[in-house]
Amino acid sequence: MKALAMKKMINRVDDVVSDQLKGFAKANPDLIVSLDPFYISRQKPANPKVALISGGGSGHEPMHGGFVGLGMLDGACPGEVFTSPTPDQMYECAKQVESGEGILFLVKNYTGDVMNFETAVELLHGDGFKVQAALIDDDVAVKDSLYTAGRRGVAGTVLAEKILGTATEQGYSLDECSKLAKRITNHTRSIGISLAACTVPAAGIPGFTLADNEVEFGIGIHGEPGIKRMPFTDSDSMVTQMMKRLLDNTPYERDVRRWDNDKGEWLEENWTTSPLIQGDNVIVLVNSLGGTPLSELYCVYRKVAEIVEKNGLSIERNLIGAYCTSLDMQGVSITILNADDEMLSLWDKPVHTPALRWGC
Template identity: 80%
Template sequence: MKKMINHVDNVVREQLEGVAKAHPDLAVSLEPAFIRRARLPGNKVVLISGGGSGHEPMHSGFVGYGMLDAACPGEIFTSPTPDQMVECAKQLNTGKGILFLVKNYTGDVMNFETAVEILHGDGMKVQVALIDDDVAVKDSLYTAGRRGVAATVLAEKILGAATEAGYSLEQCSTLAKRITNHARSIGIALSACTVPAAGKPGFELAENEIEFGIGIHGEPGIKRATFTDSDTTTREMMERLLDNSSYQRTVRRWNGDLGDWQEENWTTASLMQGDKVIVLVNSLGGTPLSELYCVYRKVAEILEQRGIIIERNLIGAYCTSLDMQGVSISLLNADDEMLSLWDKPVNTPALRWGC
């Protein structure tokens, strides 16, 4: 294994130290570990996300004006701990409420839920928004239900703009649910990533093989498939994304008034002719931009044939899996409110416009 690291036990710490030196407008805590905006307006809902490291720039690269107020990084592919979220939330508490944005992985969900209960016990207003956009699976090695993947980036941008615009905690929570129910993603891998602690690729593929429906931690997907070319693979990914079979699931949501969890039934919205979408074509870490544009070309052609309108797009490495060669496609069926919030200014290390 050749990686630009010093010791596998210090990867995340040294990453945080580098962020602190590169971005003085961010404040970095090492014990417990989190990245936050150094200066935060005192009249807004606070938006916090996080998860295992290895997916950069998600989440730490999206801390700043118009997106996240803070991110809590775990070790590589390992959930952050409740003490990280609790201390981070206490430092940023404005009195308007804390919204945790959580990808649907068992460890992430459990630890963020624990943090919510602790903060509620301390008298803070808090809510959780779950992202579960991966259409490849309904259960996996890491989750109960769909995994949370690259549409998390879209949610962080839209919800970040909403908090800057003065949305209440309840309004942000309702918007987050709508984003989740209108978002869908799928990914493929041409090669595995190498986790520093393991020192070797997580799995092996033959020269003509891909993993179809891969997870962002290298979890297996729907199948091991034969690779022919970009257009064929993109077409198969889009067929899976545009399948309008109903997906219903039961989600635990925090009821702050009762101080307890309640179950809600959620149903994923269909994509129909005339719908407007935000498209994210995302590198899983090792795929060059030239190949992403080749994929986007086919995505746009297929959506045009279906009468689905691309209103906005984002193409690049935004939700990665270390050095994995692969790509994911995300579609968000966006209404006018989402599009308006998407266009609002953002100023973070990894995403910036309008500022």
């Protein structure tokens, strides 16, 4: 066995995900955990409902497996660390939880995720299932990168999973869920910064190096470069610059592929982000990228709330903690969802998952 150039609570590098899933299964015996192929799911529901499934590379825990349960996901497909899950994982997970009302995949906008989820959509459609995929592309930092065409999908996915998960529990149809997913995406924006890189187990060393006084502004959740490297001053200064990006109301237009079940083909739609205006109600997520303690997140939230209020917005709900991480990266992301009454009502409904619980 190759000696590790790092200290992590792992065994063999090749077993990181399987060991994690075995532990997850022991901790959550009410959920189904498959090791071949990898997926986490709820039991098939007694009453038919739309099945909501997401997934992506491991390393972002608790997203997505930690959000499987009442009021959120029916299933999650974890890939290897920072590697997209495969179509067979999505296919088998979908068959496990599908109950007759269709399947909705939530897909973060990364090239591998999009390609593999689209293949799963086509396979399931070929076998007679009603299926749809909704793209999440909330990262305002970059519009194209080595990993994406368009904006990346990041922590806004957590908010979408909660709201849409409740919608499926409330009996929304597949078409209604798909339209709601589009509205959530067009109303959500996120940005992150890194103070220190994460260490991917297979590499054994940090993914990049920052000087003691530097931050990566606009970092991706896999350690992808952001907008720029810049001097670190203090929390308030960093948050002010992050919020300036988030509150920019320049419309962002893009073409998104939508699956048409009747025609059995992908169609192009044009989406445009919704502006934030005075009087809007918002949900704010201040998220640790893995290595930032809760005490610092509250320092960030204090400044976020101050800026939001100065801009005439009202924070109706908030979420503060580690929900969409990047292994052990020291950094933080901020997400703002311009939430209408329907979204707020769905947000407030009960949720019972390993990582998010209220109202139960």
